[in-house]
Amino acid sequence: MAWNTITTDDIKSRLAGAELNALQSAALADGQVDPTPEIVAQAIDEVRGYVAAGGFTLGAEGTIPGKLKGATLNLIRYRLCSRLPVASLLTEARIKEYEDALRLLEQVAAKKFMVEEPTVAADEQAGAASPRFNNSKVLVYAPENQEGI
Numbered sequence: 001m002a003w004n005t006i007t008t009d010d011i012k013s014r015l016a017g018a019e020l021n022a023l024q025s026a027a028l029a030d031g032q033v034d035p036t037p038e039i040v041a042q043a044i045d046e047v048r049g050y051v052a053a054g055g056f057t058l059g060a061e062g063t064i065p066g067k068l069k070g071a072t073l074n075l076i077r078y079r080l081c082s083r084l085p086v087a088s089l090l091t092e093a094r095i096k097e098y099e100d101a102l103r104l105l106e107q108v109a110a111k112k113f114m115v116e117e118p119t120v121a122a123d124e125q126a127g128a129a130s131p132r133f134n135n136s137k138v139l140v141y142a143p144e145n146q147e148g149i
Helices: 008-012 017-025 036-053 066-082 092-109
Strands: 132-134 137-139
Touching: 008 017, 008 036, 008 066, 017 036, 017 066, 036 066, 036 092, 066 092
Parallel strands: none
Antiparallel strands: 132 137
């Protein structure tokens, strides 16, 4: 599978058209615009973060592995639906799919679920490893694998 972007049509595969229209326009403050693009961008960044945490090569900016498209769409649907106080939008099934998506992403980060390599790699990959804490000392990652204090 290839790395993909998320389109409005993809989101419509998880929501009824009327639901998406309502979520894009309901409960907006004066001057506020459709929240969908920001929610989509945040979900994509989060998914890419899990992929990078697993040490996988990232695809072009704004793309996700095809294997994670369903999980990404479930994150987006949950976040769109949770912005409105309408209980019928967040069914038990939708909540479970959201929780399952998070568990899958955790498995990606732990390298228990492999994702495909992108055909086009991102210009920039994830940063250095996070510091580790051990007995009140901070062990700092260094390319030479030396430990610091």
